[in-house]
Amino acid sequence: QAGLEWPREVGGRFARTWQGHRLAMAAYGEEAMNELVNKIQMFVFARRFRVQDLFGDYDKLGVGRVTRVNFQRALEQLKLVTPDEIDALADYYTDHPPKAVKPQNVNWKRLRDDIDRIFDEEETQEQAKTTQLSISPMSTMFSTFVPQSTEDDARVQHLMHRVAAMCKARGVAIKNCYTDLDRAPTANPSRQNAYRSGKVTRSQFIRNFPFKKEFTDDDVDLLVERYTTPSGDVHFMAMHNDVSEVLPDPAQPFPTSPLYLRPDDTQWSHQSIRAVARIQSKVVEKRIRLREFFQDFDALRKGLCSVGNLRSALTISNLGKELSKSDFEELVNTYAQEDGQFNYLQFCNDVNQAFAVTGLEKMPLFRAEMPDAETTSPARRNSMRLGDGTRSKIASVEDRIRTQVQKNGIHLKPLFDDFDRAHRGFVTRSQFTRVMSTINLPQHEDTVGCLAGKYCDFGNHCDFNYKTFLKSVDPPVDDVETAMMEMTSPHIPFKPRPYFNERQKVIPRSSSSPMLRSF
Numbered sequence: 451q452a453g454l455e456w457p458r459e460v461g462g463r464f465a466r467t468w469q470g471h472r473l474a475m476a477a478y479g480e481e482a483m484n485e486l487v488n489k490i491q492m493f494v495f496a497r498r499f500r501v502q503d504l505f506g507d508y509d510k511l512g513v514g515r516v517t518r519v520n521f522q523r524a525l526e527q528l529k530l531v532t533p534d535e536i537d538a539l540a541d542y543y544t545d546h547p548p549k550a551v552k553p554q555n556v557n558w559k560r561l562r563d564d565i566d567r568i569f570d571e572e573e574t575q576e577q578a579k580t581t582q583l584s585i586s587p588m589s590t591m592f593s594t595f596v597p598q599s600t601e602d603d604a605r606v607q608h609l610m611h612r613v614a615a616m617c618k619a620r621g622v623a624i625k626n627c628y629t630d631l632d633r634a635p636t637a638n639p640s641r642q643n644a645y646r647s648g649k650v651t652r653s654q655f656i657r658n659f660p661f662k663k664e665f666t667d668d669d670v671d672l673l674v675e676r677y678t679t680p681s682g683d684v685h686f687m688a689m690h691n692d693v694s695e696v697l698p699d700p701a702q703p704f705p706t707s708p709l710y711l712r713p714d715d716t717q718w719s720h721q722s723i724r725a726v727a728r729i730q731s732k733v734v735e736k737r738i739r740l741r742e743f744f745q746d747f748d749a750l751r752k753g754l755c756s757v758g759n760l761r762s763a764l765t766i767s768n769l770g771k772e773l774s775k776s777d778f779e780e781l782v783n784t785y786a787q788e789d790g791q792f793n794y795l796q797f798c799n800d801v802n803q804a805f806a807v808t809g810l811e812k813m814p815l816f817r818a819e820m821p822d823a824e825t826t827s828p829a830r831r832n833s834m835r836l837g838d839g840t841r842s843k844i845a846s847v848e849d850r851i852r853t854q855v856q857k858n859g860i861h862l863k864p865l866f867d868d869f870d871r872a873h874r875g876f877v878t879r880s881q882f883t884r885v886m887s888t889i890n891l892p893q894h895e896d897t898v899g900c901l902a903g904k905y906c907d908f909g910n911h912c913d914f915n916y917k918t919f920l921k922s923v924d925p926p927v928d929d930v931e932t933a934m935m936e937m938t939s940p941h942i943p944f945k946p947r948p949y950f951n952e953r954q955k956v957i958p959r960s961s962s963s964p965m966l967r968s969f
Contacts, residue, residue: 648687753795
């Protein structure tokens with residue numbers, strides 16, 4: 451049993467609280483007090499109920515103490531302990547001066563800690579599950595109801611075997627016959643008991659009994675007598691549980707298809723890139739001001755925050771999904787101080803090095819470079835590591851495809867665009883195989899796997915980057931590429947050549963500039 455930890459010394463900080471302990475032990479004794487607390491523990495554990503909720507209305511400031519009257523009112527809500535037992539608990543958990551002053555001197559938090567200890571002790575939980583009777587298939591609800599003994603127990607056992615046999619033969623569940631009376635979602639005058647209490651009235655039990663034709667009235671009355679509660683109701687769930695114990699499992703085996711993942715020994719590029727570098731590339735890609743998310747948790751601007759605040763800041767900035775558990779631990783180990791605080795200021799400075807140079811105002815001749823595609827590549831691409839043999843095989847396959855495309859003048863991009871309606875730049879491996887079959891270049895599965903090792907750079911083996919593949923096997927002509935760059939670049943208006951040089955002297959007319967005249 452989960453007993454109380456009684457103080458072993460009278461002096462010191464236990465001197466003044468020992469008076470309440472002696473009063474409680476004089477009335478009940480140590481064993482009786484332990485049984486009383488254990489009784490409340492069983493009641494609370496069965497319903498997953500927290501004692502703290504009873505005292506919330508009487509302790510608004512959360513000091514942990516209430517008056518004796520409010521202590522009694524809170525425990526009376528359980529409808530489990532008697533007034534004498536409540537007085538004994540109040541005497542035991544009373545704090546004495548100078549720790550507390552009347553009238554608010556009953557320490558309910560110590561009572562809460564003693565009762566909630568059952569949620570941490572697995573041995574006590576198993577004892578509660580084995581000693582109490584379940585009233586429903588839900589493993590979190592228990593009842594202390596015990597069927598009553600009758601004068602003719604042999605006849606009752608014979609009737610229970612008949613009920614179990616008929617339930618098995620006809621597929622009847624006792625509890626389903628009383629569902630409308632016990633679990634109706636709306637209030638109903640016919641529901642005389644609490645919601646999901648597992649009990650109905652005597653007349654309701656007889657009226658809904660499923661085997662009235664096979665059982666006489668005396669047989670039904672004998673079953674009613676066995677499962678009658680002290681309040682006069684019939685506990686049909688206890689009868690259902692007794693019948694279910696002797697019945698086999700009604701669930702029939704069905705075929706399943708469990709997921710078995712193949713072992714993947716592929717080495718990816720992200721495994722060799724530090725977590726800070728990946729965050730840096732993601733910040734540059736999304737243009738995120740990372741420091742502002744941390745300043746919400748640092749009102750004094752000390753540059754420090756807790757590890758929980760780090761997780762919150764990364765989640766708010768939508769960067770948390772980019773990091774795994776090991777990456778997060780790497781950040782904490784790199785920037786955490788001795789007191790456990792996270793130095794987010796140093797972290798933000800390291801991330802901002804990609805597009806901001808510290809002390810730039812002191813270097814007037816320094817030319818900072820703007821971030822390009824290579825800067826954001828660690829955030830956008832996660833390619834596989836390939837060996838030299840695989841790379842040479844991929845190069846030979848690309849040469850064969852490139853020769854066929856240039857020889858027949860095949861335009862591959864429209865074929866891939868048919869499968870990429872969202873214009874992501876990726877298709878699946880099966881779609882890539884279909885495109886190759888369309889141009890009469892069917893590829894073997896091993897060959898497709900080699901190409902996927904180079905062009906599946908999205909962190910998986912399925913998404914094939916066809917845009918990078920087209921740049922290799924179907925590169926555009928130089929003139930076409932220049933025209934495409936001019937179309938996508940900003941407009942540059944026509945600017946005539948100046949008629950003077952750097953020294954502000956007029957350039958004489960020559961054959962290279964016939965439109966200029968000298969004055």
